[in-house]
Amino acid sequence: MIEMQGVYKTYPNGVTALNGIDTRIDQGEFVYIVGPSGAGKSTFTKLIFREEKPSKGSILINDFDLSTMKQRQIPKLRRNVGVVYQDFRLLPRLTVYENVAFALEVIEEHPSNIRTRVMDVLDQVRLKNKARFIPDELSGGEQQRVSIARAIANRPRILIADEPTGNLDPETSWEIMHILEEINAEGTTILMATHNREIVNTVRRRVIAIEDGMIARDENRGDYGYEI
Amino acid sequence: MKFRTLGRHFKEGSKSVFRNGWMTVSAVGATTTTLLLVGVFLAVMLNLNEFATSVEDDVEVRVFIERTANEQQVDQLGTDLEAINNVASVEYSSKEEELEGLVDSLGDQGQAFELFEQTNPLNDVYIIDPSTPTAADSIAEASRNLDYVYDVDYGEEIVQRLFTFNEYARTIGLALIVGLVFTAIFLISNTVRITILARKKEIEIMKLVGATNAFIRWPFFIEGMLLGLLGSIIPIAALAGGYYYLYYYLRDSINFEFVQLLPFHPFVWQLSGLILAIGVFIGIWGSVMSVRKFLKV
Numbered sequence: 372m373i374e375m376q377g378v379y380k381t382y383p384n385g386v387t388a389l390n391g392i393d394t395r396i397d398q399g400e401f402v403y404i405v406g407p408s409g410a411g412k413s414t415f416t417k418l419i420f421r422e423e424k425p426s427k428g429s430i431l432i433n434d435f436d437l438s439t440m441k442q443r444q445i446p447k448l449r450r451n452v453g454v455v456y457q458d459f460r461l462l463p464r465l466t467v468y469e470n471v472a473f474a475l476e477v478i479e480e481h482p483s484n485i486r487t488r489v490m491d492v493l494d495q496v497r498l499k500n501k502a503r504f505i506p507d508e509l510s511g512g513e514q515q516r517v518s519i520a521r522a523i524a525n526r527p528r529i530l531i532a533d534e535p536t537g538n539l540d541p542e543t544s545w546e547i548m549h550i551l552e553e554i555n556a557e558g559t560t561i562l563m564a565t566h567n568r569e570i571v572n573t574v575r576r577r578v579i580a581i582e583d584g585m586i587a588r589d590e591n592r593g594d595y596g597y598e599i
Numbered sequence: 600m601k602f603r604t605l606g607r608h609f610k611e612g613s614k615s616v617f618r619n620g621w622m623t624v625s626a627v628g629a630t631t632t633t634l635l636l637v638g639v640f641l642a643v644m645l646n647l648n649e650f651a652t653s654v655e656d657d658v659e660v661r662v663f664i665e666r667t668a669n670e671q672q673v674d675q676l677g678t679d680l681e682a683i684n685n686v687a688s689v690e691y692s693s694k695e696e697e698l699e700g701l702v703d704s705l706g707d708q709g710q711a712f713e714l715f716e717q718t719n720p721l722n723d724v725y726i727i728d729p730s731t732p733t734a735a736d737s738i739a740e741a742s743r744n745l746d747y748v749y750d751v752d753y754g755e756e757i758v759q760r761l762f763t764f765n766e767y768a769r770t771i772g773l774a775l776i777v778g779l780v781f782t783a784i785f786l787i788s789n790t791v792r793i794t795i796l797a798r799k800k801e802i803e804i805m806k807l808v809g810a811t812n813a814f815i816r817w818p819f820f821i822e823g824m825l826l827g828l829l830g831s832i833i834p835i836a837a838l839a840g841g842y843y844y845l846y847y848y849l850r851d852s853i854n855f856e857f858v859q860l861l862p863f864h865p866f867v868w869q870l871s872g873l874i875l876a877i878g879v880f881i882g883i884w885g886s887v888m889s890v891r892k893f894l895k896v
Contacts, residue, residue, distance in 0.1 A: 420807075443811070443812065445809075446809040446810060446811045446812070447809065448809070449806070449807065449808060449809035450808070450809035453808075454807055460800070460803070460804060460807075462800060462801060462804065473801075473804070474804070474808040476607070477804075477805045477808060477810035477814060477815075478808060478809050478810055478814075479601060479603075479604055479814070482603070521804075521808070522808075525808065525809070
């Protein structure tokens with residue numbers, strides 16, 4: 372569950388990114404975050420995994436109250452929130468397997484669990500046969516699938532995807548979308564910031580449109596709504 | 600922390616030591632030079648200190664009594680001396696006892712003085728033991744003003760010079776060492792910084808997936824510690840070897856009769872431990888500096 376009340380965010384350079392956000396997203400929802408570039412989509416997602424702190428307002432993520440949370444509790448929050456970026460952010464010298472395992476190693480997961488879990492998530496994103504490849508040997512879509520596998524390896528309750536299809540061709544974008552839908556079907560909340568009109572208009576889900584730092588529209592089974 | 604995790608940190612830390620190549624060499628080199636000087640300085644200072652303390656503890660004020668004084672006057676002087684501040688004890692030694700002591704202390708050559716037994720040229724003496732060594736000066740001063748005192752002696756020159764020398768050596772040595780320690784810390788922190796920059800991406804992902812700050816920092820502390828450890832190997836070996844040579848071989852060829860060197864065991868082990876500790880401290884401090892500055896976690 373994600374709950375924001377009266378959330379404002381002004382960056383130190385004076386730019387106001389969010390201008391009073393009130394919203395509630397329940398566990399298991401699939402939500403598109405749409406809106407023009409620079410409207411505050413990225414800031415909105417960054418607040419959820421505490422990459423940014425709100426200037427004002429309260430944010431609740433599951434049991435975490437982000438306004439009173441101490442610095443050293445941040446890692447705990449982040450183990451509950453998986454993140455996928457447009458540019459994949461894989462470690463180039465590690466294999467696919469190692470990239471996913473890395474995420475579990477650094478949170479001190481038991482080694483015997485790591486092996487089975489990594490193979491499971493690679494199976495889930497259909498990359499089990501490429502476990503020994505390094506990222507450069509994979510296509511963009513495959514790399515994004517690795518980054519999704521890494522994000523869900525720790526079974527987070529929430530998955531944030533910041534323009535996950537931004538660098539991909541339409542066909543590959545659909546692949547990624549199907550995988551995200553599968554993950555959502557298992558009960559994980561998904562927040563997908565996107566500019567992909569085709570996907571939003573075809574797979575109808577809740578749409579939150581952010582404009583000028585405010586929620587301009589919040590519709591269940593909404594559409595993309597912007598003309599290119 | 601789990602043992603397994605510690606193992607991982609050690610693996611990562613030592614990997615960086617090798618990966619940083621020449622930066623590692625320069626950081627270790629600076630630490631080596633520093634620790635070598637620190638070691639020599641410590642060995643000299645600790646020996647000097649020991650020597651000074653032993654001389655200091657032996658300090659006694661000898662009050663020579665005027666030959667013309669009669670028994671009553673001598674007794675009076677004894678009482679007066681006991682009344683001086685910081686006097687622990689006053690002991691009377693007749694000129695016969697003094698001569699005997701002199702003859703004994705000179706061994707064979709002393710027998711020549713036995714001739715003086717008939718016409719002893721020495722004075723009767725009061726030997727004062729000060730309650731603290733530093734009081735010797737004021738006690739000597741006070742006794743000089745008493746009646747029937749011929750002369751006062753407490754070896755002031757030797758003690759004073761020793762202390763002055765000791766103090767100078769300490770100040771100069773410390774200044775030198777502080778400078779070198781900072782250079783070494785700086786070089787180690789630079790080396791660790793390179794590792795941090797090289798691992799920027801890894802660190803980002805670690806933060807993203809919820810690794811704790813301690814987990815992220817540990818490999819860098821270990822890298823610094825390893826650099827410090829590597830830097831202390833040569834100094835320890837050189838100092839242990841050097842001191843061994845000095846203690847077991849040179850001791851016979853140089854007259855060390857009154858300069859007692861601290862015994863090889865346990866002194867060298869203590870010194871080695873100290874150097875190791877300083878090396879590790881330099882290493883960890885260097886990495887802490889870089890981690891604080893460049894690792895925003």
